[in-house]
Amino acid sequence: MDINSVDVERIVKQVLADMNGSAPKKAFSGEIPKTSKAAMLTALEHYEIKEFPIPELGDDDILVKVEGCGVCGTDAHEFKRDPFGLIPLVLGHEGTGEIVKMGKNVKKDSAGKPLNIGDKVVTCMIFKDNPDITMFDLNKQNVGGADVYGLLPDDDIHLNGWFADYLVIRGGSTVFNVSDLDLDSRILIEPCAVLIHAVERAKTTGILKFNSRVVVQGCGPIGLICIAILRTMGIENIVAVDGEEKRLAFAKKMGADNSVNFKNFKGVEALADGVKDAFGGYLADFAFQCTGSPVAHSNIYKFIRNGGGLCELGFFINGGDATINPHFDICSKEITTVGSWVYTLRDYATTFDFLKRAKAIGIPLSELITHKFPLDQINEAHITNLKMEGLKIAIVNE
Numbered sequence: 109m110d111i112n113s114v115d116v117e118r119i120v121k122q123v124l125a126d127m128n129g130s131a132p133k134k135a136f137s138g139e140i141p142k143t144s145k146a147a148m149l150t151a152l153e154h155y156e157i158k159e160f161p162i163p164e165l166g167d168d169d170i171l172v173k174v175e176g177c178g179v180c181g182t183d184a185h186e187f188k189r190d191p192f193g194l195i196p197l198v199l200g201h202e203g204t205g206e207i208v209k210m211g212k213n214v215k216k217d218s219a220g221k222p223l224n225i226g227d228k229v230v231t232c233m234i235f236k237d238n239p240d241i242t243m244f245d246l247n248k249q250n251v252g253g254a255d256v257y258g259l260l261p262d263d264d265i266h267l268n269g270w271f272a273d274y275l276v277i278r279g280g281s282t283v284f285n286v287s288d289l290d291l292d293s294r295i296l297i298e299p300c301a302v303l304i305h306a307v308e309r310a311k312t313t314g315i316l317k318f319n320s321r322v323v324v325q326g327c328g329p330i331g332l333i334c335i336a337i338l339r340t341m342g343i344e345n346i347v348a349v350d351g352e353e354k355r356l357a358f359a360k361k362m363g364a365d366n367s368v369n370f371k372n373f374k375g376v377e378a379l380a381d382g383v384k385d386a387f388g389g390y391l392a393d394f395a396f397q398c399t400g401s402p403v404a405h406s407n408i409y410k411f412i413r414n415g416g417g418l419c420e421l422g423f424f425i426n427g428g429d430a431t432i433n434p435h436f437d438i439c440s441k442e443i444t445t446v447g448s449w450v451y452t453l454r455d456y457a458t459t460f461d462f463l464k465r466a467k468a469i470g471i472p473l474s475e476l477i478t479h480k481f482p483l484d485q486i487n488e489a490h491i492t493n494l495k496m497e498g499l500k501i502a503i504v505n506e
């Protein structure tokens with residue numbers, strides 16, 4: 109490539125302008141259509157692709173052309189049972205896309221980075237009447253109960269979820285410029301934030317250290333991402349527990365150095381011995397419980413050494429009661445337990461750095477996305493998700 113001095117000067121000017129946040133707004137190269145497709149869940153297990161007019165933007169609003177969106181466990185619950193009573197609605201909260209238009213007041217994202225046409229963004233929660241939730245303090249408040257795009261009741265804008273061609277981000281929403289992440293990484297931000305939060309919760313016990321022996325029980329997407337995060341932060345001694353060899357093999361790809369298939373053991377004592385053997389004769393210093401099974405919760409205490417720690421994060425929804433023995437499992441062992449649920453805004457920003465670092469050290473996180481469907485096949489995507497055939501299912505727009 110032939111770079112002449114004039115070009116260099118222009119590039120330097122552009123870089124300086126970018127740094128100052130005063131770069132001239134690039135125009136969106138494509139044409140913004142008058143209407144947008146959106147997949148609306150109109151009945152249980154039934155999406156309809158509808159066409160809605162793209163509304164006029166307010167001065168604080170952003171119009172995003174959607175590139176992709178992960179299908180979440182929450183979407184599966186809505187699809188099957190509508191537990192939040194939201195039907196009809198446009199679902200999809202693990203989405204990302206490109207800014208194609210924005211109101212005149214929009215200058216920066218929620219972390220203070222400049223926003224311009226062409227930038228790739230994700231959203232987190234929408235602030236309504238809880239100013240506490242805006243705080244970046246670690247562990248202060250998670251987003252439980254906050255509004256997010258993709259779980260909003262339908263209104264006259266309609267373009268409220270990421271399972272669509274366009275999304276209207278309204279003023280007062282959190283939005284992050286993640287132009288430096290590839291599409292697969294951006295689709296994985298939301299589930300990864302759940303695990304960044306869990307690890308931050310685990311760190312508050314003071315037990316999780318570089319040389320800790322850590323057991324991760326459950327190798328669905330949540331457990332697998334947990335392993336990737338532990339490995340990325342420098343923890344080497346990780347044992348994965350699951351009942352499926354395919355998932356255990358994947359756990360090793362994510363950074364587990366040993367695995368235990370619980371189906372090969374009869375009774376929890378034998379299983380605990382199996383975990384101990386996998387650590388070379390030691391019980392775990394710390395455990396992450398990543399399944400939604402009450403039995404798995406009961407079992408995990410047996411894998412932890414005296415004075416060890418536990419983070420329970422498997423129960424996103426009520427999975428029923430679990431039985432433990434308070435004497436053996438908690439008192440006499442002096443186990444420190446933390447619970448973890450969703451994430452804080454701060455965790456969201458930390459997740460961007462994690463995704464870059466994981467890629468840099470060669471963890472193939474994008475392989476977690478096992479299936480990609482176009483928007484038109486959103487019903488098929490959800491059915492595949494319900495069959496639990498893959499790991500992460502994503503809608504990817506062309």
Ligand SMILES: [Zn+2]
Nearest residue numbers: 180182202298
């Ligand atoms: Zn989700």
